[in-house]
Amino acid sequence: MSDRGSRIPGPRLIPRRLKLADPGRWPIGFALGVVLLAGFGLLALAPIVFDLPAPDEMDLLARLTGPSAAHPFGTDHLGRDVLARLIGAVPVSLGAALAAMAAILAISLPWGVVAGLAGGRVDAVMMRLADIIMAFPMLVLALAVIGFMGASLEASILGVAAAWWPSNARLVRALVLSASHRDFVRAAHLAGASRIRVVLRHVLPQVLPSLAVIISLETASVLLALSSLSFLGIGAQPPTPEWGAMLNEARPFFAQAPHMLIVPGLAVTLAVLAFNLVGEGMRSLLDKREPYRW
Amino acid sequence: MLTARGLSKRFHGRDVLRGIDLTIAPGEVVGLIGHSGAGKSTLARCLVGLERAEAGEITLAGEKVVPGKGNTRQRIQYLWQDPTQSLSPFLTATGAIMETLAGFDIGPRAGRLARAASLLETLGLPRALHDRRPHSLSGGQCQRVALARALAAAPQVLILDEPLSSLDLATQVSTIGLLREVHADTGLAMLIVSHDLAPLRQLADRILVLDASRVVEDLAMVDLACKAKHPLARAYAATL
Numbered sequence: 001m002s003d004r005g006s007r008i009p010g011p012r013l014i015p016r017r018l019k020l021a022d023p024g025r026w027p028i029g030f031a032l033g034v035v036l037l038a039g040f041g042l043l044a045l046a047p048i049v050f051d052l053p054a055p056d057e058m059d060l061l062a063r064l065t066g067p068s069a070a071h072p073f074g075t076d077h078l079g080r081d082v083l084a085r086l087i088g089a090v091p092v093s094l095g096a097a098l099a100a101m102a103a104i105l106a107i108s109l110p111w112g113v114v115a116g117l118a119g120g121r122v123d124a125v126m127m128r129l130a131d132i133i134m135a136f137p138m139l140v141l142a143l144a145v146i147g148f149m150g151a152s153l154e155a156s157i158l159g160v161a162a163a164w165w166p167s168n169a170r171l172v173r174a175l176v177l178s179a180s181h182r183d184f185v186r187a188a189h190l191a192g193a194s195r196i197r198v199v200l201r202h203v204l205p206q207v208l209p210s211l212a213v214i215i216s217l218e219t220a221s222v223l224l225a226l227s228s229l230s231f232l233g234i235g236a237q238p239p240t241p242e243w244g245a246m247l248n249e250a251r252p253f254f255a256q257a258p259h260m261l262i263v264p265g266l267a268v269t270l271a272v273l274a275f276n277l278v279g280e281g282m283r284s285l286l287d288k289r290e291p292y293r294w
Numbered sequence: 295m296l297t298a299r300g301l302s303k304r305f306h307g308r309d310v311l312r313g314i315d316l317t318i319a320p321g322e323v324v325g326l327i328g329h330s331g332a333g334k335s336t337l338a339r340c341l342v343g344l345e346r347a348e349a350g351e352i353t354l355a356g357e358k359v360v361p362g363k364g365n366t367r368q369r370i371q372y373l374w375q376d377p378t379q380s381l382s383p384f385l386t387a388t389g390a391i392m393e394t395l396a397g398f399d400i401g402p403r404a405g406r407l408a409r410a411a412s413l414l415e416t417l418g419l420p421r422a423l424h425d426r427r428p429h430s431l432s433g434g435q436c437q438r439v440a441l442a443r444a445l446a447a448a449p450q451v452l453i454l455d456e457p458l459s460s461l462d463l464a465t466q467v468s469t470i471g472l473l474r475e476v477h478a479d480t481g482l483a484m485l486i487v488s489h490d491l492a493p494l495r496q497l498a499d500r501i502l503v504l505d506a507s508r509v510v511e512d513l514a515m516v517d518l519a520c521k522a523k524h525p526l527a528r529a530y531a532a533t534l
Contacts, residue, residue: 187380
């Protein structure tokens with residue numbers, strides 16, 4: 001009893017009654033998105049369970065062969081198993097998208113929170129800086145970073161993060177601004193809560209659900225951008241298996257071996273679709289929630 | 295106790311407060327009445343620091359203060375018009391009180407939970423409701439939690455902005471009784487903003503009438519009916 005005396009019952013950042021915890025109430029799109037993402041997760045684990053050929057294992061005698069029992073998705077121009085490369089690309093492509101998203105959030109979240117809460121000149125300066133960066137077309141800015149660092153997957157991740165963070169910072173700022181003007185937030189400050197506590201316990205819990213939706217939708221566009229950069233040859237470099245790079249390698253052989261293009265193309269499409277469906281599903285679920293019962 | 299001199303405030307080029315002078319003595323309950331848009335809530339919000347007055351000064355116990363800053367935040371507490379919206383949906387009733395006790399470092403840490411429970415019970419919130427969040431409490435119950443939170447800070451002045459306007463009639467009656475009890479027990483100085491004279495008649499020692507951004511009448515409540523000179527004050531007196 002006495003120990004509990006010093007503890008302040010805090011907000012639940014983890015949903016208590018959110019329908020996310022109840023798959024039976026999921027909208028079909030959201031369920032499909034989750035199943036697709038889970039499927040990609042299982043695919044990434046497949047090499048541990050099954051004896052698959054290495055993604056860069058070449059068999060020059062079996063170049064550009066179509067789907068068969070030995071190579072269910074055929075082989076590429078170097079005789080590499082397309083299925084093995086597709087699976088090998090799951091952690092690379094999705095990992096790159098998640099890493100880029102993490103970098104974007106690492107900048108945009110504190111940037112947006114500080115600008116939204118500080119207001120006045122601090123807000124104006126921070127937002128003008130973001131506006132200046134946003135004035136450049138996103139891909140051009142990403143290309144500039146890659147040009148400076150040299151073509152690589154890491155450079156494309158940083159390039160995309162550099163181009164994408166300002167728009168996300170704007171979104172975070174708008175969410176924080178709206179959240180911090182609620183009566184209960186100002187009341188908490190007057191009632192003695194410190195500034196940090198107000199942010200952590202009253203502002204961020206309001207922002208997080210919307211942020212989760214944004215993250216999911218933005219991850220889809222980041223994945224598409226990274227795949228585009230790899231397709232242009234300035235992202236992941238051969239022989240790294242990556243969906244965009246696989247599409248680039250397949251380009252000259254489209255007529256001869258369409259499976260080389262279709263398989264990674266489908267993977268990118270399904271992954272983008274999965275993130276979009278999950279994002280839209282979360283938005284739908286959160287919009288229907290009872291007030292603050294997440 | 296709390297004194298304001300020459301408070302002025304403009305919104306969008308329009309004067310909302312013009313040279314307001316106000317004094318609240320220790321233990322005194324002052325009613326602030328006026329039509330909608332007269333500047334009552336703005337004045338209350340300036341006194342607590344939710345709005346910044348463009349001119350004038352505020353002193354508390356003879357010391358010039360900036361409302362909402364430093365220990366003035368604790369010394370002047372505020373009860374919001376809509377208690378449901380002023381309580382965090384992320385905190386239980388107990389959590390709201392605990393936040394104030396911890397924020398102002400009031401009392402020993404180990405005793406805060408018991409203190410919060412005792413305060414809530416004193417204000418008539420049954421123990422079974424202490425772990426509930428605002429959305430599962432009624433307006434009157436939220437008002438009690440909000441009042442308990444304000445009292446937990448052990449303030450010198452309590453400013454109440456239309457404390458009855460969002461409550462039904464029965465709850466208004468019980469809240470008036472509650473405020474009278476609180477005042478009798480604590481001797482707290484209060485400023486009660488209202489557009490309705492009836493509750494102020496039961497609670498206030500003195501009444502300020504605000505019209506067109508100015509204080510047009512400042513009288514003891516008992517003198518309102520016989521000594522009011524301004525037409526608006528006389529109109530209010532006629533409703534008694």
